Amino acid sequence: MADKKPNLVPNNVVSLADARCQAEGCKAKHTRASFCAEHFEWFKAGLITKEGKQALDFDKKYQHFMAAKKKAA
């Protein structure tokens, strides 16, 4: 008779989602505050929320962000 143990998932494994950048569609590993280096800058600039969702006026903010980046470079 087969031993049918329930398929237990070890709870000491960090879920993959937690190791990834929170930004939508980003596959990079997070480095700071659940974002990759690039998206952490986006988060700081208010382009995305801490959940990785784009801000309502993302397009406008993104243009400002890129313009500011060009100036800084």
Ligand SMILES: [Zn+2]
């Ligand atoms: Zn990212």
